[in-house]
Amino acid sequence: MIVDCHTHWGMAWTARDGEDPARWLAELDRLGVDRAVVMPHEGIRRLDRCAADNDRVARVARRAAGRLLPAATAWPQAGTEALAEARRAIEMLGARALKFHPWMQGFSTAEAVFGELCALAGEKGVPVVFHDGTPCYALPEQVGGLARRFPATTFVLGHGGLLWHWRSALAAAERPNVWVCLCGPHQRAIERFCAQADPDRLVWGSDYGFGLEASCLDYRLAALRGARVPEELQARILGENALRLLGLAE
Amino acid sequence: MRAHTLDAYVVLGVDREYDLTEDALLRAMDQAGVARAVVAAPDRQLAVAEREGNDAMLAAAGRRPDRFVPSCTANPWRGEAAVDEVRRALGAGARMVVLHPAVQGVQANDELVWPLVAAAARAGAPVYVHTGPPGHATPWMVVDLARRFPEAALILGHCGATDLWNDVVPAARAAENLYLESSLARPFLFAGYLRELGAGRGVMGSFAPLNDLGFEWARMREVLAPEAYAQVYGPTLAGLLGEGRP
Numbered sequence: 001m002i003v004d005c006h007t008h009w010g011m012a013w014t015a016r017d018g019e020d021p022a023r024w025l026a027e028l029d030r031l032g033v034d035r036a037v038v039m040p041h042e043g044i045r046r047l048d049r050c051a052a053d054n055d056r057v058a059r060v061a062r063r064a065a066g067r068l069l070p071a072a073t074a075w076p077q078a079g080t081e082a083l084a085e086a087r088r089a090i091e092m093l094g095a096r097a098l099k100f101h102p103w104m105q106g107f108s109t110a111e112a113v114f115g116e117l118c119a120l121a122g123e124k125g126v127p128v129v130f131h132d133g134t135p136c137y138a139l140p141e142q143v144g145g146l147a148r149r150f151p152a153t154t155f156v157l158g159h160g161g162l163l164w165h166w167r168s169a170l171a172a173a174e175r176p177n178v179w180v181c182l183c184g185p186h187q188r189a190i191e192r193f194c195a196q197a198d199p200d201r202l203v204w205g206s207d208y209g210f211g212l213e214a215s216c217l218d219y220r221l222a223a224l225r226g227a228r229v230p231e232e233l234q235a236r237i238l239g240e241n242a243l244r245l246l247g248l249a250e
Numbered sequence: 251m252r253a254h255t256l257d258a259y260v261v262l263g264v265d266r267e268y269d270l271t272e273d274a275l276l277r278a279m280d281q282a283g284v285a286r287a288v289v290a291a292p293d294r295q296l297a298v299a300e301r302e303g304n305d306a307m308l309a310a311a312g313r314r315p316d317r318f319v320p321s322c323t324a325n326p327w328r329g330e331a332a333v334d335e336v337r338r339a340l341g342a343g344a345r346m347v348v349l350h351p352a353v354q355g356v357q358a359n360d361e362l363v364w365p366l367v368a369a370a371a372r373a374g375a376p377v378y379v380h381t382g383p384p385g386h387a388t389p390w391m392v393v394d395l396a397r398r399f400p401e402a403a404l405i406l407g408h409c410g411a412t413d414l415w416n417d418v419v420p421a422a423r424a425a426e427n428l429y430l431e432s433s434l435a436r437p438f439l440f441a442g443y444l445r446e447l448g449a450g451r452g453v454m455g456s457f458a459p460l461n462d463l464g465f466e467w468a469r470m471r472e473v474l475a476p477e478a479y480a481q482v483y484g485p486t487l488a489g490l491l492g493e494g495r496p
Binding site: 134164165189211216 | 267268352382383384385408411412413434436437438457459460461462465469473
């Protein structure tokens with residue numbers, strides 16, 4: 001079982017394939033990936049397209065016979081409307097996670113409404129996934145701070161601190177409600193996460209879907225498999241942990 | 251092994267997450283079909299023990315001049331002493347100057363950096379700048395250096411990976427003497443930059459051992475068109491190192 005915990009239904013795919021995930025899924029098949037968390041793309045770029053893109057991602061997922069697990073986003077700048085949209089996405093669209101990209105969406109994690117979104121996610125039992133590893137709004141320490149404020153909410157460092165903040169991600173992951181998605185750190189950092197972080201809170205992702213090629217999926221899967229990580233742990237990261245994060249474990 | 255294959259950036263030494271010995275590097279290069287590699291010191295020797303690192307790179311290249319190309323550095327905060335150290339290392343055979351602003355605690359375009367770039371340019375050595383978040387070295391900061399020193403060759407290490415990727419193409423268009431290095435930028439993005447800018451602006455670096463050298467080279471071969479790979483695998487960097495095109 002391989003679950004990709006970090007993909008997007010990209011605008012390029014909408015432009016070419018509408019809402020048909022057949023070719024998108026064919027790339028997963030080619031690389032042996034069983035399921036994927038699919039997040040918005042247009043919705044994290046444009047506030048005015050947020051709800052429409054949440055709807056689109058949910059419709060795409062419904063056409064994938066359970067293989068795609070939809071995530072949704074909201075914009076804290078929209079105030080109470082953001083809370084309503086997040087609630088709608090979880091309750092009506094079946095969103096399995098809330099995804100936020102603070103620097104692209106242009107908000108601080110310290111904003112009051114964002115705190116309310118984190119609390120809602122905890123109440124509903126869906127994880128909050130971040131683009132992380134980038135100053136000034138998406139640092140692992142900032143996510144760690146949220147994890148302290150909202151201990152009932154599960155937070156996911158969607159990029160494990162990327163290339164330059166992976167030590168920060170390691171530190172943030174000391175909080176029991178912080179998970180790390182190995183989607184971005186280099187191989188030596190991946191090995192450090194596997195050696196030092198809680199092995200039950202590591203998942204894997206590719207960032208597949210922005211472009212029409214699947215080379216990032218291929219690359220990042222091969223990077224994990226090529227890292228000096230025991231096979232048993234790789235299997236947990238790729239499958240079992242992800243299912244548990246998403247509430248799908250048997 | 252393809253002649254003239256040249257890896258633009260490999261960290262040689264053992265310190266924290268770096269664990270690459272000369273023997274291990276040679277094995278990896280042999281397996282990947284890489285003829286030569288520019289060797290750079292681990293972070294500690296870029297930040298506070300530069301002379302020790304420079305001498306280690308020179309010694310390694312002295313043992314295997316056919317395989318290792320030595321780089322050197324000095325922390326810009328040392329002022330005149332930094333310039334002296336870079337001049338000494340270049341005089342002793344170092345071929346490239348490395349700046350790692352995040353590790354060395356300076357901004358890439360700070361005036362403290364200027365004398366080092368000038369010294370490198372006078373010696374005909376390219377300047378490799380580690381770029382990316384947290385922002386000590388952005389692509390546009392390196393453009394500032396490149397425009398201030400048009401006689402220098404600046405290598406944009408990692409292409410601002412990851413989140414400064416938007417800046418790479420416009421920044422490179424703003425300075426003809428700016429070259430893109432592939433490591434951490436990942437082959438699937440790097441290929442796109444070169445489609446915009448031309449393959450002559452790119453050099454292949456693995457940043458081993460943080461990345462697996464063989465894996466990175468194999469992926470680059472897969473992703474680049476043959477005519478692009480023919481420049482990126484070594485000839486462009488050889489030219490910057492003063493070797494001329496093979």
